[in-house]
Amino acid sequence: MDQIDEIRLQVMWNRLISVVEEQATTLVRTAFSTSVREAGDLSAGVYDAEGRMLAQAVTGTPGHVNTMAEAVGNFLDAIPPGDMAEGDTYVTNDPWLGTGHLHDITMVTPVFRAGALIGFFACTAHIVDIGGRGFGADGKSVYEEGLQIPIMRFAMRGQVNADLIRLLRANVREPNQVVGDFYSLAACNEVGLRRLGGMLDETGLPDLGALGDFILSRTGRAMRERIAALPRGSWTNAVTSDGYDDPIRLAAKVTVEGERVLVDFDGSSPVSRWGINSPMIYTKAYAAYAVKCVVAPDIPNNAASLAAVEVTSPPNVVNAPRPAPVSLRHVIGHLVPDLVLGALAGALPGRIPAEGAGALWNIHISARPVAGQDGRRAEVLMFNSGGMGARPGLDGLSATAFPSGVMTMPIEATEQTGPIVVWRKELREGSGGDGEFRGGLGQVIEIAPLDGHEFEFSAMFDRVGSPPRGRAGGAAGAAGRVALDDGTALRPKGWQFVPAGRRLVLELPGGGGYGPPERRAPEARAEDRRKGYVSGEEP
Structure with a gap:
């Protein structure tokens, strides 16, 4: 690749970021819930045809963005590309396949060009209600915490699933707000799809293949260089959460080896009987965020940068299996960065x-x-x-x-x-x-x-x-x-x-x-x- 091609692809990368920024802005401007409209509790991003995140909007939380990066792959597992069509939009709030609890709605929209699938837009937002006990820690299982939506079609070939809308209205306390937010999420992806189409028309790119390879290869190389500069070894830390009725111990070991950073949560407290547990997808999101804050804060956040951080844990409060209650997974999840950063303080004194x-x-x-x-x-x-x-x-x-x-x-x-x-x-x-x-x-x-x-x-x-x-x-x-x-x-x-x-x-x-x-x-x-x-x- 010559220098002119590299410059051109860098410009296209910046243009792609502007596309997802407009995608997120649409969600903020059209959302019904104050958590989205006023607080920015959302995420938006664009993915290649393999479901790899290429770019994210600045507006959004690490818990949403980084879980969504994995969630799009779960959508592809549930709905094969051959079953997808133009005008489709897919949805879920599955805590283990989406973003960690039932109040977060994730929507994924496939992007077609000349009849071929070239990528996806995805977005997530926290809605005000999803039925059940309401947003709280009192549930004893996920079944008490509200309506579960498996990965399914919100719209098929441009036609909204009216049965799903009726089901939502029958199960939530604020039906107008909730249904309004579902439509807002779908509109968010639709704006991204249209702006991407305009960008590809203007630049002459047939798809996201070359641009995606450029983004991920440059990001991956930059992450490997940063990790190579870290000291080798393992460091540990523990943090105590108040828990619900008893304190919860959170433990982490951070290991730097080869071209990766490994975070292991063995030693953390068992799964709680209350709804403060975190599914692994959410724990991974904030563990990767903590590492990136210190190691590579200036490197773009995408599939390549996230792949450099591997997270493991036996079943416990940070890796709660289905059907554990997880409504307040953010309470434990938001403590994960301090936990991981505390371990990294041993490797990087004076920087944490x-x-x-x-x-x-x-x-x-x-x-x-x-x-x-x-x-x-x-x-x-x-x-x-x-x-x-x-x-x-x-x-x-x-x-x-x-x-x-x-x-x-x-x-x-x-x-x-x-x-x-x-x-x-x-x-x-x-x-x-x-x-x-x-x-x-x-x-x-x-x-x-x-x-x-x-x-x-x-x-x-x-x-x-x-x-x-x-x-x-x-x-x-x-x-x-x-x-x-x-x-x-x-x-x-x-x-x-x-x-x-x-x-x-x-x-x-x-x-x-x-x-x-x-x-x-x-x-x-x-x-x-x-x-x-x-x-x-x-x-």
Whole structure:
């Protein structure tokens, strides 16, 4: 290949990324659920005819993008290419074949050109409801957690599956939102398909073959070079999750050998009887993300870069077999990066940040009028973030969703979806761990039902019993806390009740500090006091 051809293919690669960005933008603009529209809890990408991910949209979570990279292959196993046709769109929410739990809907659309299958577009989004017990940890099996959709056709030759739509409406609490999001996902892929067709027409490329080979070969070579520069050996780490009723141990061994990084989760706690387990597809997604954050953050994320990280585990809480309950798989999955990064700290001292809040403090609220009063029923979902751990050389980011990367829904948008009021949402003073570099601050959030209403809520919180640890001599961040405004302590997980006239108070954990506190610069401490990040005088 001469230099002109390489330059041309690089331009086409950039053009392909713009196609998937427009694909994701379509999903954001047309989605019904605030989790998609406001928080960006989604993914979008383009794949070659073999189901290998070539490019992903920047908007999206690692849990969605990296699981979807594997999920498209599962669609190909279930529906052979010979059974596919133009106008088809396929769908599933199978936790083990899709993205880890029933609330995530994955859609895949084949791309044909001149009658030949040349690739796929895929997208994923978290919907507000999928029936069953609702979004929470209380289920004892996946059968209690909602409607399961096997890999099947959402549309055949352009005709939407009306039976599936009727089934959805009969099984969910918010049928208009859910069905609307299904159509939004299908439209997302359709926009990608059209823009890709225009790109191929303009460039004269017959298919994605040459471009795909260029993308994957360059990415694979770059990943191998980065891994070759790492020290050889194995390193271990363990993290404790609050669990549901008992603490959960997460253990990892990271091994660098040859041209790969191997992550093994042997030694983690057994499968939980509650819905906090993670299917392997989701655990792999966040393990690969953690490695890539340190080893190759600037290398594009696609099938070749993901293939350099191999993940293994016996059946346990991070490799939960069917039909284990997995609704809150993100609680365990979001702790996997801190777990893996902690192991890599042995190989790469001075390069790994302290632990952060990790798991999102999601809350699902089921609001209703008090008995005997008129009012409104609604399902409300909020994403909230604690503090990130301090970095070598920099303070941690406050109220930032790492590793998921989702945004917090604006209060105004959240209050429009149901009869609740968010009375307070502010940084939690002093919650970041002390150190040469301070951990990021958590938040304090107060939520109450509107007058004449009450609500139940599903708590999905962690780092209450086991706060984020500091690194290299830094102090731990503040532990989280869940209570009513009268001081009544509540559990960090499970469905609970907030009566009329009371407020729910969430105190989110802060990130751990990095380095010995006595090394923190005096001007940095003064700035902390000036901004109200800490209180009191210098000790």
